[in-house]
Amino acid sequence: xxxxxxxxxxxxxxxxxxxxxxxxxxxxxxxxxxxxxxxxxxxxxxxxxxxxxxxxxxxxxxxxxxxxxxxxxxxxxxxxxxxxxxxxxxxxxxxxxxxxxxxxxxxxxxxxxxxxxxxxxxxxxxxxxxxxxxxxxxxxxxxxxxxxxxxxxxxxxxxxxxxxxxxxxxxxxxxxxxxxxxxxxxxxxxxxxxxxxxxxxxxxxxxxxxxxxxxxxxxxxxxxxxxxxxxxxxxxxxxxxxxxxxxxxxxxxxxxxxxxxxxxxxxxxxxxxxxxxxxxxxxxxxxxxxxxxxxxxxxxxxxxxxxxxxxxxxxxxxxxxxxxxxxxxxxxxxxxxxxxxxxxxxxxxxxxxxxxxxxxxxxxxxxxxxxxxxxxxxxxxxxxxxxxxxxxxxxxxxxxxxxxxxxxxxxxxxxxxxxxxxxxxxxxxxxxxxxxxxxxxxxxxxxxxxxxx
Numbered sequence: 480x481x482x483x484x485x486x487x488x489x490x491x492x493x494x495x496x497x498x499x500x501x502x503x504x505x506x507x508x509x510x511x512x513x514x515x516x517x518x519x520x521x522x523x524x525x526x527x528x529x530x531x532x533x534x535x536x537x538x539x540x541x542x543x544x545x546x547x548x549x550x551x552x553x554x555x556x557x558x559x560x561x562x563x564x565x566x567x568x569x570x571x572x573x574x575x576x577x578x579x580x581x582x583x584x585x586x587x588x589x590x591x592x593x594x595x596x597x598x599x600x601x602x603x604x605x606x607x608x609x610x611x612x613x614x615x616x617x618x619x620x621x622x623x624x625x626x627x628x629x630x631x632x633x634x635x636x637x638x639x640x641x642x643x644x645x646x647x648x649x650x651x652x653x654x655x656x657x658x659x660x661x662x663x664x665x666x667x668x669x670x671x672x673x674x675x676x677x678x679x680x681x682x683x684x685x686x687x688x689x690x691x692x693x694x695x696x697x698x699x700x701x702x703x704x705x706x707x708x709x710x711x712x713x714x715x716x717x718x719x720x721x722x723x724x725x726x727x728x729x730x731x732x733x734x735x736x737x738x739x740x741x742x743x744x745x746x747x748x749x750x751x752x753x754x755x756x757x758x759x760x761x762x763x764x765x766x767x768x769x770x771x772x773x774x775x776x777x778x779x780x781x782x783x784x785x786x787x788x789x790x791x792x793x794x795x796x797x798x799x800x801x802x803x804x805x806x807x808x809x810x811x812x813x814x815x816x817x818x819x820x821x822x823x824x825x826x827x828x829x830x831x832x833x834x835x836x837x838x839x840x841x842x843x844x845x846x847x848x849x850x851x852x853x854x855x856x857x858x859x860x861x862x863x864x865x866x867x868x869x870x871x872x873x874x875x876x877x878x879x880x881x882x883x884x885x886x887x888x889x890x891x892x893x894x895x896x897x898x899x900x901x902x903x904x905x906x907x908x909x910x911x912x913x914x915x916x917x918x919x920x921x922x923x924x925x926x927x928x929x930x931x932x
Contacts, residue, residue, distance in 0.1 A: 506602060506686045506819055507792065508751040510742070511811065512735060513562065513690070515555065515611065515697040518761025519785045520770030521728055527768055529714050530725045534736035535787070538755050542791030543800040543836060549868075550759045551808045553776060553783035553852050555636060556586050556613050558758040558808050559692070563594045563614070563625075565812030565827040567849055569920030574863060575853035577613060578636055579647050585853045585861070587927040590619040593825045595812050597626030599688045602819040607676055608632060610669040610692035616651070623655055627690075630655050631672045633665070638694055641665045641701040664703060666695045666727075670734030674741040681745035688815075691738065695731040700765050702726035721766040749793045752818060754811055756788040773894045777852070779866040779875040780894050784850060792818075796836050804835050805868070807848060845870045847909075849916045853925075867913045874909040883910065 520527050524536040524544070551561035556577045557568035564571045571592045575585025596606035607629040608622045613636050615621060622630040635651035638644055641664050644652045652659050661668055673691050680687045706726035711717065717725070735755075742748040760783040761767020763775035772781035788806075790796060809829035816823050817831045835841050850866040853859070862879035871889040876882070885899040885906050899906050 506604070508680070508686050508742075508747055509599070509604070509688045509754075509815055509818070510738070510751055511562075511688075511690045511754045511815075512738075512756075513559070513610075513692045514731065514755075514757045515692070515694050516759060516762045516765075516767065516776055517696055517728065517757035517787060518767035518769045518775070519772060519782070519787055520768045521696075521724075521761055522787045525770060525787075529710075529717055529721065530768070531729060532732040534732050534739060535755060535789075537736075537739070538753060538791050539789040541793070541798050542753070542789055542796045543802055545788040545790070545802050545804065545806060547803050547805045548756060548786055548788035549784045549805065549807050549848070549850075550757065550786045552850060553759050553778055554854075555611075555697075555758050557852060559613055560586070560588060560592075561807070561809040561829075562758075562811055563596075563690075564592050565595070565809050565816075565823070565825075565829040566592075567809065567828045567851070567916070567920065569851045569853075569863075569925070570828065570923050572923055572925040573614065574851050574920065574925055575855075576636060577615065579616065579649065581927070583855050585855060585925070587925050588614045588620045588625075589923065590624075592625070594625045595815065596628075596688060596690070598812075598816055598821055598823060598825075599819055600626055600628075602821050603685060604819065605629075605680065605683070605685045605687045606690075607687065608690045608692065609672045609676060610690075611694045612692070621656070629676070631676075632669060632692070633694060637697050638665060638699075640699065641694075664701075664730075666693060666731050666734050669693055670737050673738045677738065677741040677747065678745055681747055693731055693734070696724055696727040696761075696765070696767075698762060698765060700724050700727050702730050706730045718766065724765045724767065752790070752792040752795075752815075754788075754790050754815075756808070756811075757786040758808075760784060760786060771892065774877075779850060779852070779864055779877045781888075781892070784866070790836060792836065797838055800838065802835055804832060804841055805848070806832050847912045847916075849913070850875075851920065865913055865917070867909050867916070869909055869912065872905055872909060874906065874913060885909070 522535050523532045524539045550558045552558045557573050560568040560573035572589040573586035577586045578584040606627050608627045610632040612634050631654050635646045700723045710722045710726045760775045761769050769775050769782035774780040774782040813829050813831040817833045848868040853863040866875035873886045884897045886894045
């Protein structure tokens with residue numbers, strides 16, 4: 480009789496589902512946290528003494544830290560395009576920054592591009608973006624038209640003010656297609672909206688993909704006053720400019736802590752994979768700390784491309800592990816598809832590093848890695864700068880008007896000694912590869928089609 484009752488209970492649970500089954504998706508939830516212009520060493524887990532990021536540090540402790548993680552570009556839009564498409568940014572129409580005015584906009588996301596949320600929806604995910612989009616200001620390139628079920632955030636590039644939420648006096652804040660005008664610091668808004676979303680999803684058996692894209696610590700550097708006072712009191716002698724950047728990052732770190740706390744309090748943390756990284760290197764005029772690298776945001780030297788990164792997946796990734804594997808923003812896409820059990824049905828340039836996350840030895844590889852940035856103004860005049868890394872070799876052109884430079888990163892991590900003249904065979908090989916990539920990128924139209932033609 481007892482066995483019959485147990486069998487009947489199991490049958491009922493299988494048919495109708497228990498409350499635990501209803502709130503625990505079979506696939507892991509996915510949270511991608513992307514910060515804006517955060518320097519490679521503007522996290523305290525690298526020992527940066529004037530800054531404290533306990534919640535970002537906790538992600539590194541509870542998961543895997545990547546010490547050779549690269550953004551796909553030195554500026555915002557191209558990296559975001561690569562992250563969400565799994566492809567090189569110039570091959571999906573975004574070689575440069577997408578801006579309000581057409582005469583200074585250097586990208587147009589190819590509308591047919593299949594972004595990560597559209598792929599994850601095929602595996603049953605509910606998809607959301609909270610925060611900065613920066614891949615199009617109008618149809619057909621809005622978040623909801625590219626696979627996101629829910630959008631609560633900012634369509635445009637930088638905000639001119641963290642409290643007023645305007646760019647060129649235009650309000651780009653949206654809730655799906657609705658223009659909204661919320662009050663408060665942008666970091667606090669994006670944090671609270673993420674907390675609200677996580678709490679709502681706890682009531683649903685459907686796994687979720689949340690792309691939380693903060694606009695901090697991008698300029699203008701506007702932390703809440705109390706956070707600046709806290710930094711100055713703790714760090715006597717710190718420069719006022721550095722104090723403001725540190726405060727903005729620490730304020731954001733506090734928000735990340737609240738998002739993680741919401742996962743834990745709702746019982747979803749143990750079944751959530753969390754990716755943390757930045758879209759490019761730190762901005763040197765704001766006194767960003769890019770660690771032992773040359774230069775910063777906008778530059779093809781390491782300081783413009785190397786970014787902090789860590790990934791947490793309880794029970795799957797060994798806590799406190801560290802990887803020196805070289806990965807790019809675009810590699811996140813195929814990795815997450817593999818996690819979700821999806822075979823991509825589109826061409827990808829990125830490759831999955833899921834075996835690395837699971838502690839498996841990665842086979843040696845020497846894949847060419849390309850970096851591009853197109854820009855306007857008198858410094859660029861609409862031209863593009865490039866870099867190519869192949870193994871320890873790196874070829875780069877940091878302005879459109881200077882010759883290519885060649886460095887061996889193993890021997891010269893600070894990129895001080897240009898060995899192009901001493902290594903003609905290496906230069907010829909890398910330059911040939913780079914020209915092939917330029918041809919591929921040149922096949923993709925990146926300007927918005929002219930509706931009058």
